[in-house]
């Protein structure tokens with residue numbers, strides 16, 4: 135049972151004393167260094183960790199996306215990990231500009247195994263961690279602060295000494311005071327300084343200090359305060375790379391990473407689509423594309439987001455949520471009428487812009503930039519409106535229905551959607567359109583042939599119409615083609631229609647161009663009837679449109 139007074143069980147997170155914090159005014163104007171930990175933090179949290187084949191697929195994907203620092207595993211975890219990592223090195227699978235990174239606990243035997251897995255590598259980052267916050271000190275390690283600091287110091291010495299034994303590899307180091315975000319800042323700083331004291335980083339060979347929100351326990355502004363505090367207080371700021379490693383326990387892992395960057399960090403660790411322990415790591419795709427939509431090139435390429443999703447889903451055996459930012463199957467789809475209307479209008483305006491600035495309501499990014507097309511942008515169900523239905527016909531058939539006809543047909547679709555209680559796809563909508571405007575199936579009047587004579591202002595229409603299993607010849611006179619067709623219908627077939635509105639447009643371009651014509655007609659008893667015709671010849675399309683209206687009332 136949830137408590138009526140949760141303060142009896144849970145404590146609020148303390149504020150950081152940073153009165154003149156600068157990060158709220160900062161703007162992200164350039165990308166950070168990215169570290170993918172998909173194959174380590176992501177992998178260790180999977181129900182079935184990746185085998186070598188899946189790890190290799192993930193690695194190759196990360197290379198294609200453009201990630202330059204890849205945590206490929208935890209070599210001391212076992213043979214699968216060790217063999218995969220040493221195999222990458224042996225097979226020469228690591229591009230020259232990519233740094234493989236590996237993680238180890240701060241234990242002598244594990245560190246030795248870790249270095250062994252990378253024997254022969256051109257370059258590598260060895261990442262060591264030990265938890266520093268009170269709960270871990272007291273519960274996991276049962277050690278006091280000096281003892282915990284000693285673990286970090288010994289680990290740093292082991293990094294230095296193991297690296298010296300393999301001088302042909304360009305070694306870099308990362309230290310994580312694990313559980314940083316729930317630790318006392320002064321103690322995290324003390325541990326980091328102690329490690330720096332041993333490893334002696336320089337601006338040319340900096341140490342990566344990774345400051346993880348191992349378990350996210352506060353609002354992201356607190357994490358930003360903690361990062362700014364560390365950036366200000368670390369002794370050799372120019373000799374360290376401040377790295378962020380956020381988790382998503384409160385659902386703000388991405389926000390924390392972004393505010394952490396504003397607070398001065400240089401590097402972001404995370405996983406594609408936010409895989410990782412519990413609620414996941416920071417989602418690199420979202421952080422990168424958030425930057426992209428602010429005009430900042432993130433340096434990661436998601437031009438084929440569907441290929442990225444497919445590979446990640448295969449390797450992780452976990453689905454990407456349909457509402458996942460930028461990537462989910464439904465994130466560029468509007469079902470609701472007012473969204474569809476705005477998107478349709480937005481696309482129309484977008485086509486007329488002289489600059490290339492993207493400004494389509496409800497779409498923060500152009501789906502095409504991620505390799506998605508516009509077809510799925512609008513989908514139709516009972517929540518949809520005329521704009522959405524018109525969009526589907528425009529995308530699928532090239533038809534640009536006049537506004538009042540959109541409303542007319544939308545009522546048909548609405549009734550169908552209510553009746554079926556499901557989404558209507560483009561084929562459903564087209565069938566309903568053909569039925570409603572009598573474009574196929576049982577048509578009382580079907581044009582076989584016609585010709586037009588006379589001169590401007592006095593036209594004669596003569597046509598052959600299939601009617602009730604036979605053929606009828608009809609003719610009529612008017613001041614134009616349409617009025618002569620209407621006269622023929624009235625005089626020879628008894629169908630009395632008046633035209634209230636007419637429009638036409640081209641469908642397609644070049645040699646494949648066709649015409650669509652639309653008529654809005656009134657009957658003597660005041661009803662409004664719409665008709666549509668399409669043909670390679672615009673005059674024929676307009677005759678067909680009148681017959682479509684005539685068929686609707688017959």
Ligand SMILES: CC(=O)SCCNC(=O)CCNC(=O)[C@H](O)C(C)(C)COP(=O)(O)OP(=O)(O)OC[C@H]1O[C@@H](n2cnc3c(N)ncnc32)[C@H](O)[C@@H]1OP(=O)(O)O
Nearest residue numbers: 175178208210211212239240241263264265274275312348
């Ligand atoms: C926040 C993170 O994601 S950290 C990364 C976590 N990832 C993993 O653990 C995946 C791979 N891990 C493994 O395969 C195994 O845990 C191994 C091989 C590393 C170690 O296995 P084991 O030797 O069986 O130890 P186990 O996993 O139970 O670790 C617990 C011991 O390590 C100690 N320990 C935990 N973290 C650290 C650390 N960073 N540095 C030093 N010691 C540590 C614990 O205090 C405990 O010690 P104790 O046995 O004296 O109480």
Ligand SMILES: CC(C)C(=O)C(=O)O
Nearest residue numbers: 263310312313346348
């Ligand atoms: C090892 C560290 C960086 C980690 O995974 C975490 O703190 O979440």
